[in-house]
Amino acid sequence: MDSIKSVIRQMAKGHDIEQFNEKIMSSLLRHGDVQAFLNSHPDITAAVVEKSIPHLFQFVQERNHCDHCPGLDKCPNILKGYQPELVYDKATINLTFHSCPLKQRNEEMKKQAELIRSYYVPDDVLQATFQSIDTGDLDRYDALVAARDFVKEYTENPKETKGLYFYGQFGVGKTYIMGAVMNALKDKNIPSLMVYTPDFFRELKGSIQERTLDEKLDYIKKVSVLILDDIGAEIISPWIRDEIIGSILQYRVMKKLPTLYTSNYNYDELEEHFSYSQKSGTELLKAKRVMERIRHYTKLVTVKGKNRRI
Structure with missing residues (x-):
């Protein structure tokens, strides 16, 4: 998670932190999967969302990678071959991961071999x-x-x-x-x-x-x-x-x-x-x-x- 936070800090350099947070929050909230997740958890507050920016940022970034998948060998996600999912647990938004279809197929081929x-x-x-x-x-x-x-x-x-x-x-x-x-x-x-x-x-x-x-x-x-x-x-x-x-x-x-x-x-x-x-x-x-x-x-x-x- 530190790497994601450092990426956000680098992006924020030279910007007003409050304005930057609002801008990135607005961008994250426009993502369809984030919207669907928040709609399914109406009890999530704005404070929880703001505290969860690093997780939301990683989720959106890696989901975008998956949408434009360069192949398993060149997967840019932190966990190569895995897709992130948002979960809400104990008043916190976290990430869980599952293998993508390419990863599953690769593992199946190994198993078959x-x-x-x-x-x-x-x-x-x-x-x-x-x-x-x-x-x-x-x-x-x-x-x-x-x-x-x-x-x-x-x-x-x-x-x-x-x-x-x-x-x-x-x-x-x-x-x-x-x-x-x-x-x-x-x-x-x-x-x-x-x-x-x-x-x-x-x-x-x-x-x-x-x-x-x-x-x-x-x-x-x-x-x-x-x-x-x-x-x-x-x-x-x-x-x-x-x-x-x-x-x-x-x-x-x-x-x-x-x-x-x-x-x-x-x-x-x-x-x-x-x-x-x-x-x-x-x-x-x-x-x-x-x-x-x-x-x-x-x-x-x-x-x-x-x-x-x-």
């Missing part, structure tokens, strides 16, 4: 929408229907919705459709996370020394919708299979949090992949244990079509 998280996923996938996918491609029709149905079912009944398992050859668009799922969920304020599994699992090994492993696992376990992209492309080890994948899936099954997958392997081929590691050889039982948490909690969808990366 935070709903989509990813590890090692291309930007074009994160921008995918159902509208941007060629719906005339009959080879991917079943996958698109399944993806749309998942979003609808999850929105209506999240605890009872199965995940999806997209199986298909390289480049047929499995990951891109999952990107569209993420954006459809974002529009409904549902957070999701997509992880490119080979790179992410490599990162987790480094997280042990950095002491960030538990933090990363905790987030991936608890996110509303998790998408494990290209599962089966990772180099398997007992630690990855049992301590990472098994731990994540066990938690999500218990909490009824759906997990979606893309893979070049079908269920049986992925089970075979999980069963073998160079260090421990073949461990069929442990592979089956992980696959139980995938088979029974996903819908298998075969994605066909040409390789779009060529």
Whole structure:
């Protein structure tokens, strides 16, 4: 408030103070919002109004800024992105502030951006929408229907919705459709996370020394919708299979949090992949244990079509 008072004092230099106060008061009282405020509070006296000149001056000045808004980045108001409101409390006129529409939109965009998280996923996938996918491609029709149905079912009944398992050859668009799922969920304020599994699992090994492993696992376990992209492309080890994948899936099954997958392997081929590691050889039982948490909690969808990366 001192800055406003100093502005008024600077304006008053070289003028008779009483005449200046009358002039500025007259100017402030002509402002439509000030008039409306005073009309709604007929008990406000002239003395209260005179004592409140600094608040009224700031209100009018900042409202004029808003009427000729230069954009959020160049907002000249003392509280950037906030509009003033007059309030009458305890025989005093004060100011309160609320975020302007541009500020609200900016915050909403930030919030929306935070709903989509990813590890090692291309930007074009994160921008995918159902509208941007060629719906005339009959080879991917079943996958698109399944993806749309998942979003609808999850929105209506999240605890009872199965995940999806997209199986298909390289480049047929499995990951891109999952990107569209993420954006459809974002529009409904549902957070999701997509992880490119080979790179992410490599990162987790480094997280042990950095002491960030538990933090990363905790987030991936608890996110509303998790998408494990290209599962089966990772180099398997007992630690990855049992301590990472098994731990994540066990938690999500218990909490009824759906997990979606893309893979070049079908269920049986992925089970075979999980069963073998160079260090421990073949461990069929442990592979089956992980696959139980995938088979029974996903819908298998075969994605066909040409390789779009060529």
